[in-house]
Amino acid sequence: MPPVSALVQNRELCYRAVTARDQRFDGQFVTAVRTTGIYCRPSCPAQTPHPENVDFYPTPAGAQQAGFRACRRCSPDAAPGTPGWNVTSELATRALTLIAEGVIERSGVAGLAAKLGYSTRHVNRILVAELGAGPLALARSFRARTARALLQSTAMPIADTAFASGFSSVRQFNDTIARIYGLTPSQLRREDTADQSGGGALTLQLPFRGPLNASWVQWFLAGHAVPGMETARSDSFTRGLRLPRGLASVRLRLADDHVKATLALTDLRDLMPAVARIRHLLDLDADPVAVDRALSLHPSLRPLVSGSPGIRVPGCADPTETVIRALLGQQVSRRAAITLTSRLVAQLGEEAPPIDRSETPPKVFPSAAAIAEHGRTVLSGPIRRIRSIIAAAQALDAGTLRVHPGADPAELHDTLLTCDGFGPWTASYVAMRVTRHPDIFLHGDHVVAKSLSDLSLTAADAQHWAPWRSYATMHLWWHYVRDTATRKETAAS
Structure with missing residues (x-):
């Protein structure tokens, strides 16, 4: 931006x-x-x-x-501060992302403020001004929303539901549900919709605003799937997840207006952050109608948008994984990057709980600590790349490099550029995936350059696509993928 x-x-x-x-x-x-x-x-x-x-x-x-x-309706003067950092709604959005991941349950309001880089007083003031509620009230609302989904879509016992939703006690859970919904948990539960998978797995329906371009999502997930950690089939995508309190497996199935998510968790308290990770990964909180309408105003993009409405910007399931995989993928093909990543997962990854006990459970991407300690004996390739990966893992493990969905995109980009091995493309790519910012254009990307050339465009044209250049980048990627597939089919015939 x-x-x-x-x-x-x-x-x-x-x-x-x-x-x-x-x-x-x-x-x-x-x-x-x-x-x-x-x-x-x-x-x-x-x-x-x-x-x-x-x-x-x-x-x-x-x-x-x-x-x-x-204006009395939107109160644009509510945020104090200097022009350089007076980004109130962006701060509120970043805060909501972290609250949805359960940061307050684990670290309190002070932990939330520390991740955002502001004082607790300022964060509280901004959230109240922008959203009409402070961080604790917002966290309670997220817990209640998770609880309602569990009550109405699973057969999980009510006491387990309370703790899985992030409440510290059943009494607090009962009081909150009664205050927000005017019903007891038992009344809120609808037995006819209860669904609980075998083996202790939970199945939830995660709604989204349509349209959602399923072909693009399926291609992206399948095209980057790492054997042993991710399995992409025609009707589902399964992978392991590293969550704040333990490991998990998740299986996703796309429907017309929701994503069916089946999860196996080692700690039920990780349910809320798991759902937040899934929504982030699939960009389920986007407003595709607004994005498509804006990009369609440009004649150069109109054919791409009309042919592929509902393109999403893939987020990330694990910030550490995104950073390391981006470094592994520099200056090599997508297939080579997947091979390198699968070797790392095979040797340092941990086994996640199984969704279906008849299947081999997926592994979870290694922790930053594991890569920092054992990466030199596992990684192969140029010495400089190995050194960069080890340095990044050490910084992530030590907390000197903070990469999370609530980070400021511009600050994250600039911070990564100061790290060994990060060029402009890698820093922009990580910032786009981790923060899911709508306006990051991947200048210098090989596929983007080919699509621009094919459409008789240049990188300078991208300035007209703001503030949705992340989505424009995805359209250019998808154009290249479909064009390549068409040429292969023509050659084969």
């Missing part, structure tokens, strides 16, 4: 962000409407003003100085 000062100078980009009402751009600038004398956040739900009636300012203070007053 460009710096704030550069962003407000690009009226077309700012207006597209306002039209899409993307909350991730709140705090980057404010929109001042000359006909009303009011300034708003980009995500304000009010009617979108005509482009000739708006001005853009980097801060609320700038709009106030020009004589505009704050």
Whole structure:
């Protein structure tokens, strides 16, 4: 994402962000409407003003100085601070990502604030201003949502449901369910929808906003599947997961309006972070209609979007895994990277609990500590690459390199560039996958370059696709994949 000062100078980009009402751009600038004398956040739900009636300012203070007053509906002046870090909704979004992963249950509000890089007071103030609730209330809401899904889709005993949802006691669980839903847990449960797989596995339905391009998701998962850790079939995708309290196996099946997720956990308290990881991996919280509408405004992308609506930006199941696999994949083919990763998993990975006891359980990607300690004896290839992987694993294990979904994308990118072995492409790729930021374009990517050439475009055209360049990158990848498959079929016939 460009710096704030550069962003407000690009009226077309700012207006597209306002039209899409993307909350991730709140705090980057404010929109001042000359006909009303009011300034708003980009995500304000009010009617979108005509482009000739708006001005853009980097801060609320700038709009106030020009004589505009704050919108009462979206409260754009709620966030204090300097222009460089006044990114309130983005901070709130990052905080929500971490809360959904159960950070508060494990580390408290102080742990959440530490990961975000702000004081607990500031995080609380921003969340209350943006979302109307503090971190503890938001965490309670996430726990209640998880509990409701378990009560209505599994036969798990109510006491187990309480702890699996992240509650510290059954009494707290009962009180929260009654306060939020006005029912007891038993009343909330619908016996006719209960479903519990054999072997102790749980099956949940994870909804999403359509459309979802299943062909793209299936190709990406299958095309990057690591033998021993991931199994991609025509109707399912299975893999091992490393979660905060233990290991897990997950099997995913795509349906029209939900993803059916079957999980086997070593610790039921990991259910909430497991669901958060799945949603992150598949980009289930995206608004594909808004993305497709914005990208379709550009004639160069319109055919790609209309032919493949609902493209998602794959997130990550494990930040450590994403970092190490990105380093393993530098300057080698996708197939070679998979081979190198499978060897690492085979020798250092741990066995996850089985979903189906008749099948071989998947292994889980090795921990940073295991790679730091044993990587030199397992890894093969150029010495410099091995050294970079070991250094990254040591930094991840020590906590000096912090890579997590709640990280600031620009800060993460810049931090990775200071690490040995990370070039611009690798840093951008990791930032895009880990934070799932919507506006990261992979300049210099081999496949992107080929697709651009095929479409008679250049990398300079990408500036017009902001603020959705991550999704544009996926469209270019998918174009290359389909074009390659078409050429192979033609040659074979």
